[in-house]
Amino acid sequence: MSLIINGAEYELASPPLTSLLNVLREEVGLLSPKAGCQQGGCGTCTVLIDGEPRRACLTPLGAIEGAAITTVEGLGDPRNLSPVQAAFHEHYAAQCGFCTPGMMMAATGLLARRPDATRDDVLEALAGHFCRCTGYVKIVDAVLSAAAGRVDTTRPEPEAEPGEPSVVIPGSPA
Amino acid sequence: MKAVGARLPRYDGLQHVTGQSVYVDDVRVPDMLWAKALRSTVHSAEIKKLDVSKALRVPGVHAVVTHEDVPVNIVGHLAALGVPADEPLLAEHEVRYQGQPIAVVAAETEEIAQEAVNAIEISYEEREPFLDIRKAFDPDVPKVSPSGNLFVYEPYTERRVRKGDIDWAFEKADRIVQGVYRPAAIEHCPTETQVALVVPEATGRLVIYSCTQAMYFSMGVVATHLGVSLNDLKFVGGTVGGGFGGKVDTAAETISALLAIKAKRPVKWRWTREEEFLCSSVRATWHVEIADAVTKDGWILGRRTLTLHDAGAYTRFSSYGATKHAFHLGGAYTIPNLSFNAYVIWSNHVPTTAMRGFGVTSVSFAVELHMTRIATVLGIDPWELRLKNASRVGDTAPTRVVLKDPSAVPTIQAAAQAAGVELASEYRAMTNAPRKGKTLPRHLVDQLGAWRDNGGR
Ligand code: FES
Ligand code: FES
Numbered sequence: 001m002s003l004i005i006n007g008a009e010y011e012l013a014s015p016p017l018t019s020l021l022n023v024l025r026e027e028v029g030l031l032s033p034k035a036g037c038q039q040g041g042c043g044t045c046t047v048l049i050d051g052e053p054r055r056a057c058l059t060p061l062g063a064i065e066g067a068a069i070t071t072v073e074g075l076g077d078p079r080n081l082s083p084v085q086a087a088f089h090e091h092y093a094a095q096c097g098f099c100t101p102g103m104m105m106a107a108t109g110l111l112a113r114r115p116d117a118t119r120d121d122v123l124e125a126l127a128g129h130f131c132r133c134t135g136y137v138k139i140v141d142a143v144l145s146a147a148a149g150r151v152d153t154t155r156p157e158p159e160a161e162p163g164e165p166s167v168v169i170p171g172s173p174a
Numbered sequence: 175m176k177a178v179g180a181r182l183p184r185y186d187g188l189q190h191v192t193g194q195s196v197y198v199d200d201v202r203v204p205d206m207l208w209a210k211a212l213r214s215t216v217h218s219a220e221i222k223k224l225d226v227s228k229a230l231r232v233p234g235v236h237a238v239v240t241h242e243d244v245p246v247n248i249v250g251h252l253a254a255l256g257v258p259a260d261e262p263l264l265a266e267h268e269v270r271y272q273g274q275p276i277a278v279v280a281a282e283t284e285e286i287a288q289e290a291v292n293a294i295e296i297s298y299e300e301r302e303p304f305l306d307i308r309k310a311f312d313p314d315v316p317k318v319s320p321s322g323n324l325f326v327y328e329p330y331t332e333r334r335v336r337k338g339d340i341d342w343a344f345e346k347a348d349r350i351v352q353g354v355y356r357p358a359a360i361e362h363c364p365t366e367t368q369v370a371l372v373v374p375e376a377t378g379r380l381v382i383y384s385c386t387q388a389m390y391f392s393m394g395v396v397a398t399h400l401g402v403s404l405n406d407l408k409f410v411g412g413t414v415g416g417g418f419g420g421k422v423d424t425a426a427e428t429i430s431a432l433l434a435i436k437a438k439r440p441v442k443w444r445w446t447r448e449e450e451f452l453c454s455s456v457r458a459t460w461h462v463e464i465a466d467a468v469t470k471d472g473w474i475l476g477r478r479t480l481t482l483h484d485a486g487a488y489t490r491f492s493s494y495g496a497t498k499h500a501f502h503l504g505g506a507y508t509i510p511n512l513s514f515n516a517y518v519i520w521s522n523h524v525p526t527t528a529m530r531g532f533g534v535t536s537v538s539f540a541v542e543l544h545m546t547r548i549a550t551v552l553g554i555d556p557w558e559l560r561l562k563n564a565s566r567v568g569d570t571a572p573t574r575v576v577l578k579d580p581s582a583v584p585t586i587q588a589a590a591q592a593a594g595v596e597l598a599s600e601y602r603a604m605t606n607a608p609r610k611g612k613t614l615p616r617h618l619v620d621q622l623g624a625w626r627d628n629g630g631r
Pocket of ligand 1: 034035036037038039040041042043044045046055056057058
């Protein structure tokens with residue numbers, strides 16, 4: 001079996017019924033797709049298969065002979081982030097970070113298909129992607145700002161500047 | 175105040191968005207084996223037979239551990255605080271909850287390990303389980319532990335908080351407002367399931383890759399079970415795929431360590447999503463009953479409470495959580511006369527544990543619903559009822575601590591503002607300042623007076 005993974009061609013020894021998730025993690029050694037449930041329920045294993053976000057845990061290797069796979073490792077590195085990566089960093093959309101690779105791949109797939117994605121598009125694309133930490137708001141904001149081109153991929157560090165408290169508390173000594 | 179409110183980059187943000195964060199499951203070592211567990215399929219039973227010999231004969235199996243392999247099997251999570259040890263790492267003659275680990279296998283692959291688990295011979299004599307904590311005081315219910323179903327806070331069976339003169343408050347009250355509040359169990363459901371990887375070094379030292387939220391605590395638990403000293407263990411942690419309290423229990427580390435010692439190979443144990451839901455600890459079910467002695471104009475003179483906390487099959491941190499719960503049962507309000515009783519009850523549910531605000535979220539749930547209930551019964555605005563009774567500088571907590579800087583008044587005002595509620599001017603102007611005039615009713619004048627008159631009891 002062979003796959004094109006992040007642009008490079010691989011000949012694989014795993015049997016055809018091995019899940020793509022196990023092929024990537026255990027044979028190829030690409031560790032960004034995570035095994036959150038291995039039954040299609042959480043989205044942490046999501047990768048692009050020929051440009052479409054797919055759950056690697058439910059995809060047998062034998063079903064995708066020759067396909068092009070993209071993982072987070074294929075998006076960008078710390079000095080050269082993709083717009084989605086930069087937006088997730090700027091918007092604090094990764095807390096524990098375990099759901100983040102799957103979220104980013106779903107968002108990358110969406111924006112490739114619909115560069116001007118709306119909030120509804122984002123919500124639909126992220127449906128079934130489980131995040132236990134963030135409460136989703138920052139993730140949706142990150143994807144929308146990437147869609148609007150409001151990210152600076154050359155300076156991904158958020159600026160350290162004092163913010164304004166959002167609620168003015170009467171009688172607060174501060 | 176330069177740091178508060180500042181936008182600082184996450185220290186691990188770049189590695190998260192580039193997929194470079196190394197969680198336990200991402201650590202790669204050569205010759206690693208995989209673990210799978212035989213877990214109880216029933217809530218409560220005597221184990222009549224346990225035979226792992228067929229599992230050992232499955233090709234590719236390198237080790238099987240049962241309770242006989244554990245140097246110190248029964249350990250208590252709060253042993254350092256003097257809480258009696260009650261939980262076996264691996265079940266001995268009985269199981270007390272569905273999902274309790276009994277035997278664990280290490281093999282070349284997860285599939286082989288599972289095949290070996292399926293080959294273990296086990297038979298149970300099932301017992302009637304005890305699952306409804308409200309029946310804990312019924313003499314006919316099944317006993318979870320030989321000593322019964324109640325954890326004992328020496329010398330009582332409950333955590334008690336007493337303040338003031340509760341009988342006076344209930345005599346003087348215009349109304350008694352009662353309510354029962356039952357926050358349900360919650361699974362922490364971290365996106366990374368429980369996982370550990372243990373690598374034995376040639377020196378005999380164990381390298382333990384752990385998803386624990388509590389490194390030094392977990393080191394202590396593993397060392398105690400193994401009967402080794404802390405310098406025989408090297409813990410590697412700090413990258414946790416979500417915990418929320420559920421990774422304070424040391425779930426996978428000790429058993430993986432035993433397998434690694436026995437197999438003389440690295441062993442990884444990664445729980446499935448089903449195991450996470452069915453066998454990992456959860457936030458407890460609580461049953462909270464409140465009766466408040468109130469005046470027509472909305473002062474709370476006294477509060478009586480009864481709390482039942484479902485510890486599940488073993489104590490873990492429950493006695494600590496219920497103590498914290500009892501200390502906070504006044505909520506953000508000052509009530510001078512109190513009688514709180516909080517019971518920790520063992521059941522045949524999965525053991526319960528810490529979760530975000532352990533013991534106190536159940537208070538907030540119960541007390542805030544109860545405040546709204548009082549307001550409804552009395553026909554008083556719920557914001558005003560809260561602000562009136564909100565703790566002020568100089569008020570005393572249920573534990574009789576004098577409050578120096580309580581934040582209830584500004585917090586309730588901020589909540590009203592955020593909710594778009596227009597408060598009456600006297601409540602808008604209210605501050606934290608010590609009570610005087612209208613805000614100092616007779617019953618709050620000398621808050622520790624009745625307690626002192628009682629000889630400090
Ligand atoms: S691991 Fe594939 S959806 Fe959860
Ligand atoms: S950041 Fe932790 S699960 Fe999403």
